[in-house]
Amino acid sequence: MQLTFGDIQPHLELQKIQDKINRLLFSVHYPSMFWKFTRLSKSKHRHPLRFFNSFKNQLSTSEFISNFKILTIQERATWSRLKNVLTYQQSPCMKIRDFFCFSTNLKSSRKLPLLSLPLCQSETLRKSVRFKTAKAWNDLPKTWNLDDLSYNDFKLGVFNLLTDRRKSTFIKF
Secondary structure: OOOOHHOOOHHHHHHHHHHHHHHHHHHHHHHHHHHHHHHHHOOOOOOHHHHHHHHHHHHHHHHHHHHHHOHHHHHHHHHHHHHHHHHHOOOOOHHHHHHEEEEOOOOOOOOOOEOOOOOOOOOOHOOOHHHHHHHHHOOOOOOOOOOOOOHHHHHHHHHHHHHHHOOOOOOOO
């Protein structure tokens, strides 16, 4: 199984890295405002709070990320996990194909088969790649039909789904 950077690192570590990327994007597009924010964030007066609040709507990096058509680190990890499920199911090797088991529930109203979630009684197992992948796969829309989707259509559909679910991302100084 191919592991990505997002599968190995803890959530808080990924968030720190994403904050650094967001600051970089902000500093490239608004250099003068970025330096004002940086200087004021190190100041000990109350003035920085008023300054931050007056520009709060411009501190969102979601528009940068969507304009550049890039995913955040966590979205990228989810995207690659879902992409791997589809790749593994088309693999000629049985060991690889059996890494993710599709549920045989006939009562499901989904056109996309569900992945079997492993029983997790500990936090460690909930952080495993297999559990995260199955949870992300089962959150895909019910209307998607696996037989009608090509590999590239699936990748594009997952990309669009992840960008639509994205919440506003703000810069942390």
